[in-house]
């Protein structure tokens with residue numbers, strides 16, 4: 543299976559494929575609600591600082607690991623040092639946890655698209671439309687089933703390539719549309735206060751939780767710390783520059799997240815006055831806010847339909863990449879065929895997705911560590927497991943195989959301009975920060991200690 547790997551054609555092919563996995567609901571749905579909740583400008587600033595340090599170093603390390611070994615996560619760690627194969631396994635669990643609740647949101651996007659197509663845009667802008675929808679016992683589950691079913695069918699039929707092709711046309715359109723909506727929203731009366739909230743850092747809102755949230759979001763959004771970029775690296779041609787590919791993927795991914803925030807956060811100020819409750823809405827923020835923006839626009843229904851189609855594609859390319867990863871691991875490790883492992887992953891995701899979906903509705907009273915089940919899965923993967931995998935990866939590269947291994951791989955296809963930053967981040971900055979943040983936030987989640 544690991545032999546005869548096909549390669550991406552050239553740098554553009556690689557960057558687009560990796561960006562297809564990276565750009566998804568994380569950028570458009572998750573980033574804005576976190577930025578709104580964790581203080582706006584301060585979150586944005588912390589995120590950008592982390593992106594150019596942690597994000598850059600980890601992505602370079604993962605892609606380098608993959609290209610050096612020509613293997614996916616489990617095989618790559620195993621090849622370099624058998625004792626550390628467990629990092630690969632740990633990384634492999636993460637997509638299996640993310641896929642189910644990712645599909646819940648994919649289902650919501652599908653539902654909103656259907657609402658706009660059937661002329662229900664006006665209702666969608668209603669005050670309680672979103673809460674009414676997610677508190678229904680069955681309807682969100684049906685949309686979850688549709689989204690996850692579509693992902694499974696695409697993976698099963700092996701038609702990802704077709705979807706990816708369409709998505710490559712759609713992504714630039716999504717960028718243009720998001721910029722357009724963001725500019726429109728910024729000029730709505732009362733929006734300016736929101737623009738300032740989003741862009742201007744308020745240092746009094748800084749806390750360890752802000753950094754942890756930004757770090758988890760960085761990993762999630764750039765598909766890091768879960769073995770995915772290692773796999774992408776294993777398909778990368780030897781003559782393509784790793785450093786400049788990483789820079790481009792990061793710019794693209796962060797750019798889309800930035801505009802999504804600009805599209806949503808000022809609108810929260812326009813329609814809900816920017817109160818802490820409105821800003822802290824969490825997972826429903828995009829779904830509550832954008833229909834109100836579309837409602838005020840000429841041709842709002844058309845914009846709504848276009849927007850939700852584009853987001854649906856971005857979500858599908860990501861869910862496909864998540865499911866592919868899980869399916870291929872199940873295939874390899876259980877030694878079963880692709881069809882059966884697709885079925886297993888589908889059923890598992892449906893079950894776990896149902897639990898997370900109900901966490902926002904019928905089971906919202908069930909709390910783990912003070913979070914509903916949906917938020918708990920999100921917390922477990924992004925704020926606990928991913929930082930742990932990132933930490934282990936840094937230690938592995940920094941002290942076991944040594945950074946030179948990655949440096950050689952990067953330099954085999956061009957200059958490594960930020961070599962010093964890379965070594966410093968991987969060996970010292972990232973491990974120390976991750977430990978500090980992880981410990982303080984886990985203590986915080988258990989209510990033991992608060993920064």
Ligand code: PHE
Nearest residue numbers: 564566567568569763765860
């Ligand atoms: N990066 C994707 C997003 O931002 C999520 C994702 C993570 C997709 C891991 C694939 C693998 O939505």
